[in-house]
Amino acid sequence: MHDERFPGPHRRGFLAATGAATLGALALTGCGGSGTERSDAKGDSTPRRGGRLRAAFAGGGGSETLDPHLANLFADAARAKAQYDKLADYGADLSAQPRLAExxxxxxxxxxxxxTLRRATFHDGRPVTAADVLYSYRRIADPGQAFRARASLEPIDLDASRATGERGIEFVLKRPTAEFPNVLAAFGAYIVPEGAGAAGGFDKKPIGSGPFRFVSFTPGRSAVFRRYDDYWDGAPHLEELEFVVANEESARVNALLGGQVEYAHELNPTTARAHESRGQIGIVRLRNSAMQAFCMKTDRAPFDDKRVREAFFLIADREELVDGALSGAGTVGNDLFGKGYEYYADGLPQREQDLDRARALLKQAGAEKLKVTLDASAVAAGFVEAAGIFRDQAKKAGVTIEVKLGSKDSYWADILDNGSLCCYRSGAMPIEAHISQRLLTDSTTNATKWKHKDFDALYQQAQSTRDKAERAAVHERMQRRLYAEGGFLIWGFADWILGTARNVKGVATEAPANTLDWARFDKVWLA
Known part of the structure; x- marks a missing residue:
């Protein structure tokens, strides 16, 4: 469900055909909804049935598809959520919440x-069964396909897994996995009818089990869906939902102001601030949606010395970075991923700038006149600004930072193995997933080159621990280690900002991007 990139729209045109905006209890029962606060949820506004809501997203041009297993963009994810379900999805604290899995x-x-599956039906009236689930997961896991959720499903032995009845499945895993529900909630792990992908019909007449059913689709332009009255989680308030493509942020805002759409995804902080007090449109801030960081490679000089890494932690003035690089649209970080998420170690002291201590540590490490290159790019909002601010902060500690701007097209591949210091960000994902994907010896996106067998062992211990409180204690031990000597200088968490027409009600206000209640249009209504 994650993507560390989260690039903003950068190509022109409302209804344009090009552009991209990328996004990845051991026994639990429950029904839909995660208790997320919604606009007017506690006010006098009563949900009204009917109407069409038009939502503007940055899109992917003529190559767009409604195949939910190929979802990569925010627009893809929102369309997939409207039409399909997963077995689980992430709540506001990034814990797995039951969906099709009862x-x-x-x-x-x-x-x-x-x-155990809940009783749900596809849009053609067929029940959702174990066979559909196994078909969907085996399709995603096909090594010959580029389905994004394939890596997330890796712990499952799909050859050994089996249906135990029409609504029962036994998943056999390759190793103990206490956080297996996170796999069920993985980005793109949608359930489709058995055989759905055989005829390539996802863009012609796709059938899902979600709150809206297919009406029409024009890649790079629009997709229209209609309310599914028999949806297991309750029929949507809206009669119809239309997604339109507007790659430039200004195009989305102008369409919202002009009444062409009622919902605009991904506004920048400056735009939000300019319109927040005017009353023409509503501004919704989804807190803690994007981690903002500098990434230090711990396997090479100068950051192979933990004293240098600690010095850099103490050089950062996080308030100044949030105010300057994010225009204040965010909160300060504490060098740990997942602020506010399940297992987050919130008891550790908030790290503050301490230039004297930073200079002392650099002197101990023999790096008093340190010079280092900071890789940055305009690939993500705030990167260039953050690099300049941190360069000036480091100068006060006697450190010379040269900011090197890289290509937006190749930045994420370039920084994975090259250089020693870079700008970095991440979308919402469970802390467990952040660790497994980025901080284990064999992690495929280990940008800090953090490779410690004893740390790997702690992760395996957490995954083998049945008791949740004991598992949380192991997670805290891992985070204390990272806080003391890790390679991620996490200085902030950016808001994800949405714009809505004044008559749009029920938009979730406490759901990070890519979680269950983000783009939850079945709970939205027009007043």
Whole structure:
């Protein structure tokens, strides 16, 4: 469900055909909804049925598809959520919440999980069954396809997994996995009818089990969906939902101001501030949606010395970075991923700038006149500004930083293995997923080159620990280690900003981007 990039729209044209904006209890039962606060949820506004809401997103041009397993852009994810369901999805704190899975439970060794499906139907009236789930996961796991959720499903032995009845599945895992529900909630792990991909019909007449059913689709321009009255989580308030493509942020805002759309995704902080007090449109800020950081590679000089890394932690004035690079649209970080998420170690002291201590540490490390290159790019909002601010902060500690601007097209590949210091950001994902994808010896996106066998062992211990409180304690041990000597200088968490027409009600206000209640149009209505 994550993407560390989150690039903003950068190509022209409302309804344009090009452009991109990328985004990735052991026994639990429950119904839909995660308790997320919504606009007017506690006011006098009563949900009204009917009407068409038009939502503007940056799109992917003529190559767009409604195949939910190919979802990569925010627009893809929003369209997929309207039409399909996953077995689970992430709540506001990034814990897994049940969706099509009514219940899950593990065996004692945490390497077999039994799933019970809720009673739900596809748009053609067929029930959602275990066979559909296994078909969907095996399709995603096909090594010959480029389905994004494939890596997330890797812990499952799909050859050994089986249906135990029409609504029952036993997943056999390759190793103990206490956080297996996170796999069920993975970005792009949608359930489709058995055989759905065989005829390539996802863009012609796709059938899902979500709150809206297909009406029409023109890649790079629009997609229209209509209310599904038999949706298991309750029929949507809206009669119709239309997604339109507007790649430039200014185009989305102008369309909103001009009444061409009622919802505009991804506004920049300056735009939000300019319109917040005027009353023409509503501004919704989704807190903690994007981690903002500098990434230090711990396997090479100068950051192979933990004293240098600690010095850089103490050089950062986080308030200044949030105010300057994010225009104040965010909160300060504490060098740990996932502020406010499940397992976050919020008891650690907030790190403050301490230039004297930073200079002392650099002197101890023999790096008093340190010179280092900071890789940055305009690939993400605030990167260039943050690099300049940090360069000036470092100068006060006797450190010379040269800011090197890289290509927007190749930046993420370039910084993975090259250089020693770079700008970095990440979207919402569970802390467990952040660790497994970025901080283990064999992690495929280990940008800090943090490779410690004892840390790997702690992660495996957490995944093998059945008791949640004991597992949380292991997660805290890992985070304390990262806080003391890790390679991520996490200085802030940016808001994700939406714009709405004044008559749009029910938009979630506490859901980070890519979680269950983000783009949850089945709970929105027009007043």
């Amino acid at each position: 219940k899950w439970e593990a065996n004692k060794t945490l390497d077999r999980w039994r799933i």
